[in-house]
Amino acid sequence: METQISANNDPLAAAYLAMEHSAFYDVPLKNFAAPWTNEEQSLFVPLNDYSVTVIGMVRDEVPFNQLLSADLLYQGDPALGLPPYSPANNDHYEALEVSGVPLKDALVAARQSDLNGLPATATAGVITSRQAARAFFIAGTNRAMFRFTLLNHLCLDLEQIKDTNRAADRVRQDIPRSPGGDSRLFLNNCVGCHAGMDPLVQAYAYYDYDEVAGRLLYTPGQVRPKYLINADNFKPGYVTPDDQWDNYWRAGPNALLDWDSALPGRGNGAKSLGVELANSQAFASCQTKKVFKAVCLREPVDSADHAQIAAMSDSFRANNYSLKRLFAESAVYCRGE
Template identity: 50%
Template sequence: MVPSRRLRRLRSPRFGWLLPRRLGWLLAALLVIGSASPSLADNRDRAKRIFDRLTGVPPTEAQLVTMVSRMGGLASTPSYNQLLDAADVALDDPAFYNVSLVNFVTPWTNVERTVYADLNDYTATVVGMIRDGVPFDRVLTADLVYVAAPGVVPTAYEHTSNEHYRQIQGLGVDLSNPTQLIGVPQSSLPGAVLATEETAGVITTRAAAEAFFSAGTNRRMWRFTSLNYLCRDLEAMKDTSRPADRVRQDVTRSPGGDSEIFHTQCVGCHAGMDGLAGAYASYQWDDDQARMVFSRGQVQPKHLINANVFPGGYVTVDDSWRNNWRVGQNAALGWSDSELGEGFGAKGLGAEVAHSRAFAECQVQKVFEHVCFRPPQDGIDATRIQEIASDFEAGGAYDMRAVFADVAIYCTEGE
């Protein structure tokens, strides 16, 4: 058997030696068909793929024709700008917002990181920001929330329920339509508890508060900010070389009677995280009212619980925060010189995160996984990701639509 197989392989066409025999034939056949019409199908196919990657649905014939004509016709080799113009057709399609972006953002808004969750103010705000080209570094700082325009749905925004967004979704309100979904200051919502300086973009939305400020000790808000905006879980940030002076009283210094474990384990996360999560000291999700509450100038009791575990630990006295991870291994995240690395409140911490290099790279990485249907590979995709991240930061534009376009063009190259 073996020798005759070898013989057959040697006789099979061009690529037969690379692949199992039948696959080799199939590939060869496809190559022959493909080479019969070398460029005719190319721009049309590429346009289709770009559209599908971005929106999750196929383009209409009219959209396809527009895209191909923006690419210079069926047979031409499009310039990069022509490809960007073609991608705009997909980025202007309602499905990009109502389906693709909603699915992109929804997992950031809950602890399970599931896409199977209702539309909420967090998701709608990110979708609206991307649609309107709001510089995306404001996602963790802006006094901004997207709501349905007056009269579009029966129930106006409520701090105590998600009904407004359930109606937006249930009635099929078109999130791509700027007369239907509008951005307003969070602080302007009737019944708002936050003043502008106390808002911090999506961090202070109702959905984020419910998911990440409920119960616990508000450290969860940091963990998920890091996961979603720096693409790193705490495990990857662990650095036991950092000072423990901000580690709160509730963290035992001798777990299981062994102080060594504190220094080799607990400090790794808590030295950094506890210093950062101080920014959230005045926020709380109130289960009884089903809303976020805020204690101006006061620390929420949850920041002070279990003080007896280690009375010598850090006592939260205000909403100050300090980024102990600017030094040590996490300096590699590329913290910005334009930020101070310490301050008061969630807005300042949001700026600290959003102006790091890791933030820019993370947004590109997330788009990459969403649009390319695979994680980027080191050594293959890294260079292009770095370039797109640099373009994203350039001039403070932080334009997510441009990231989507660049990534879709990249992933459909030579496919």
């Protein structure tokens, strides 16, 4: 590595060489992904199919814009003699962690549909991992899955993107239009999130988490009951008929998230929604900011930092969405700090 820097004057190659060390995958990369896998955003969670898939995608430089849509999961190599992958428990990944085998050497890619029984068309990368279902499809209304996907992968919370000028025709019945008897609360606050969010969350209408069986449920053609709860809150509200989603935020101020103009902005199911989200400039910028913070151990603080973030975000997209390259470029920029 020293030779790459001094003799060859190639710090980027040196950064790639450093990432060949197994410790990169076992500690910083594991800690990088772990908070995305739980509502508490805690580092202190066992390895699971979500975090291991992130680690494997980085190792193999799988285009990271497939994170939310691919028919892909990583697991431990069957040759390790671990308990087999199960869609109903986390035993495989916990045994992998306990084994101490370096993750750099232990992981193999598999078709998610072969492991969890979903049709390939219903797989959506980490969104349909067991861990994501357990954390974000459990109970509720499936809005949690969307909110935490925004937080983790677009670096945005709903308050930051609310827009009270979008049509409210897809806001579900469970949202009161006059909370506390005051319609202004809905018109000036609630609608700002729900008018855009509810048409997107419709993508998850056939997904749920079975707490008893401990696994993701998928019922094609059958909207989950959670989408129809609390109908008396506003009877004229939207009744979800299927999993067709529309991105109302392609218009108005959230057009600044720079959605891919080559995509239609609508579709059916979690996979196509994952494509929509992960091909936005907001997704690329978010990955860049997260990697910068993980490597440099700080937020960007000045104009030079922000210019670097913008340049790396462009590089990320230009280099086939390689998250590994983002780690290398961040290390080069922050070296010596």
